[in-house]
Amino acid sequence: MRIINNKFNIKMISENFGRYKYNEVDKYIELGGFIGLKVALEKGKQHVIDELKISGLRGRGGAAFPTWQKWEGGIRELDEETFVICNADEGEPDTFKDRELIAKDPYKVIEGLTISGYMRSAKTGAIYLREEYTYMKHELETVLELSREKGYLGKNILGTGFDFDIKVFSGVGAYICGEGSALIESMEGKAGKPRLKPPRIGSKGYLQMPTQFNNVESLAVVATILKMGASEYAKYGYGDSIGTKLISICGNVNKPGVYEIPFGLTLREIIENVAGGIENNKKVKFLQLGGVSGPLAPESLLDTRYTYEDLWDLDLGIGSGAILVADEDMSVIEYIKLANNFFHHESCGKCIPCREGVHVYKKK
Numbered sequence: 001m002r003i004i005n006n007k008f009n010i011k012m013i014s015e016n017f018g019r020y021k022y023n024e025v026d027k028y029i030e031l032g033g034f035i036g037l038k039v040a041l042e043k044g045k046q047h048v049i050d051e052l053k054i055s056g057l058r059g060r061g062g063a064a065f066p067t068w069q070k071w072e073g074g075i076r077e078l079d080e081e082t083f084v085i086c087n088a089d090e091g092e093p094d095t096f097k098d099r100e101l102i103a104k105d106p107y108k109v110i111e112g113l114t115i116s117g118y119m120r121s122a123k124t125g126a127i128y129l130r131e132e133y134t135y136m137k138h139e140l141e142t143v144l145e146l147s148r149e150k151g152y153l154g155k156n157i158l159g160t161g162f163d164f165d166i167k168v169f170s171g172v173g174a175y176i177c178g179e180g181s182a183l184i185e186s187m188e189g190k191a192g193k194p195r196l197k198p199p200r201i202g203s204k205g206y207l208q209m210p211t212q213f214n215n216v217e218s219l220a221v222v223a224t225i226l227k228m229g230a231s232e233y234a235k236y237g238y239g240d241s242i243g244t245k246l247i248s249i250c251g252n253v254n255k256p257g258v259y260e261i262p263f264g265l266t267l268r269e270i271i272e273n274v275a276g277g278i279e280n281n282k283k284v285k286f287l288q289l290g291g292v293s294g295p296l297a298p299e300s301l302l303d304t305r306y307t308y309e310d311l312w313d314l315d316l317g318i319g320s321g322a323i324l325v326a327d328e329d330m331s332v333i334e335y336i337k338l339a340n341n342f343f344h345h346e347s348c349g350k351c352i353p354c355r356e357g358v359h360v361y362k363k364k
């Protein structure tokens, strides 16, 4: 059984946080930046898949689909035009870990997306940046420009004959546009509403091209795994939940924020040892896991381990990695009304259960 090493101070995904600024590409390179991309280009696509299998990486956007499986199914040679997208819409309330990655290690995100482009033999990719994050667009564009100058983007990357470039698209400020097909519709200049499937975007996505779609954190983890080696990454975690996760924890805790934790801590340990305990020494009433669309966990489940499997067994989930903590003063009913109002406001109105089933509740 895998054990949890070095419980509260693991820095793999977040290893570069605070260590360089967005216009310091040389510092990123000194810190071991772009090694993951080099490994991918030198060792080839099968090596990337093998490493992702060992790492057990599951999509960090919420659906938790095994990344190796998505990527293996998507491997293409240059027989048709393909496209790759980094989903930086991060619209799920309580979720703010992708913002941290883009702000504190943007080159790693670019590196992960370039690896994804290589796997699909894509020539172009996009970062779909949440509208509220457009203040970071200029920084991301500088990161892209400096990466081009150093030969990590653009024509003939690292002399391998691989051509790939990235554009930044601004999101349209709608929750539904975090869903892949709605996101693509909005990139194509249409109303951001989900498409009926099939076809899935893996075969017909942006401008009808086969499109690979990943969350910001998933891409950063791919770059990390290829750099450090999957077996090293796999020393952390618990059971089948391998490695670490960036969580965003908020609500009635003393130290809300983004933290990297190994899978396997208990919810209680996360609250007490990572987030500094409950404000004013109150008691926990409930948690909400994975953002406002996630399930609520009562206080009685605080000794549950934070792993995919332990949470799924209880009909809970990791989702995006958000953890909201509510203390004894929070009314569950009032909280649910607020959550419901969010979904009422954000419903795109396309599907009947959501359009007809979500109502506005007034505050008492």
Ligand SMILES: Cc1cc2nc3c(=O)[nH]c(=O)nc-3n(C[C@H](O)[C@H](O)[C@H](O)COP(=O)(O)O)c2cc1C
Residues within 6 Å of the ligand: 058, 059, 060, 061, 062, 063, 064, 065, 070, 087, 088, 089, 090, 091, 092, 175, 176, 177, 178, 179, 180, 213, 214, 215, 216, 218, 219
């Ligand atoms: C309504 C809705 C909103 C979503 N919002 C996001 C989002 O903001 N960011 C994200 O990465 N995934 C979001 N997802 C999940 C994506 O559809 C998709 O599963 C994910 O980006 C795939 O990347 P991954 O495999 O790396 O997790 C959303 C899904 C739905 C249905």
